[in-house]
Amino acid sequence: MHPSPDDPSTVHGTPTVACSSCNLRELCLPVGFTAVELARLDHLVATRRAVRRGESLFRRGDAFQGVFAVRTGFFKTRSTSVDGREQVTGFQMAGELLGFDGLSEAMHQCDAIALEDSQVCVIPYPRLEELAREFTILQRQFHRVMGREIVRAQGVMLLLSSTRAQERLAAFLANLAQRLGARGFSASSFVLRMTRDEIGTYLGLSLETVSRCFSKLHEQGVLDVQQRNIRILDPARLTKLVAGVTV
Amino acid sequence: MHPSPDDPSTVHGTPTVACSSCNLRELCLPVGFTAVELARLDHLVATRRAVRRGESLFRRGDAFQGVFAVRTGFFKTRSTSVDGREQVTGFQMAGELLGFDGLSEAMHQCDAIALEDSQVCVIPYPRLEELAREFTILQRQFHRVMGREIVRAQGVMLLLSSTRAQERLAAFLANLAQRLGARGFSASSFVLRMTRDEIGTYLGLSLETVSRCFSKLHEQGVLDVQQRNIRILDPARLTKLVAGVTV
DNA sequence: CGCGAGCTTGATGCCGATCAATGCATGTGG
């Protein structure tokens, strides 16, 4: 389902991974570079790091070292209130960045948990800073990615505060499908990486409601649902349900 | 209630405003600069711009030119879904920045509306980029401010998805009080700049529910409420109501 | 003074949380 690493044997101990040869380049930070520039950029990434399913990439309170690009696998980020309530703030797949929450206070404000065995590229912030000063295009791309994160958050706020359960789930699925499609996977048939509870905690719903909405969408012929196996039967209707909200 | 401009006569037509002499310096982008550096930074801000109450600073779809720092006044940002539902995504007061939502797509994704007659500093993005390359500290501060915005959004998500109406309002008021206090105003007695409807649209509540919660907090002796005049009588209890959620 | 925008308060009904029970997969040890 996800691209396999170019060379699994280099996961550990390799100090540098080449962005220039990464097949996720077009989705990640080094977008729009020429081949020559890319070659000079290759030390943007310091190391790769493997994170096993269920383990954390970072946790609230960890010192901020840099940001991470998902290379393979799947993550969730969650923030927790003092009294234990949890909010999943996002799901990240290959080519997406995470860790911006650490910038403001020099330590991470949320947890990042791998939902399956994953690999990330480690982009140390000092190096990113330095290279961003050198390459305008990297600077701009970095800002663009952060800006996208802000806009995404605004979309989630809109979703959380003004839509019904079914619409939230529809928006979530439509977004997931779109992102999978952009990575060359099927946008109509996929396997969810997260539990009903995690979806619910993201969408502000109980897991039971999530399950009921899945069933309802199934009844209505929009989806085929077999546990975590999803097949979108009627994309048009799904999009119509979303009614203008994009997450 | 808000600081008066240093020199109102320069609002229009003045090409440059000195950051070095701005009393909001410590809250704004140029934090942590030495006097010498500050002097060199003075052309970060291109112009000031006045926005009348009810008018927009920018609107969804406007070309992104740069970000804005609130100098005096009060703003709300809102994003709107295709079918007209509205979400207030934030309120901005003196010293706070807005406009990051334009970075990702080179155009703004939300509207910024002045809730009272306001003035902003215009920070053209190309200039910001350029100066950020020159001054590491500015680069870092800019990233920090954007990171803060992301963390704030995560806090709002948590609030929207996991708390009761009263707690949301309490969190909102506590946050407002804290920010006003940081600007030298009273944190216990202030005038709301926004309507019940705008608060509701921010907190994901109907205006009636907001009103009822104000009344309830009043009955409970936590607040004194006279329309938009708020006096916090029992800050400890207010904070306790917030129960670990910070917006 | 009267109009209108914004606020308050009440009555009603619905959506989704919660509690509870069952079903279904995977994996583990006997």
Next chain:
DNA sequence: CCACATGCATTGATCGGCATCAAGCTCGCG
């Protein structure tokens, strides 16, 4: 290879918080 445990998903029943509809009320302003 089966029995059982465990984690996750489904489905049902109940109930409460908040949206919605519907009046009045307050205050600022032309």
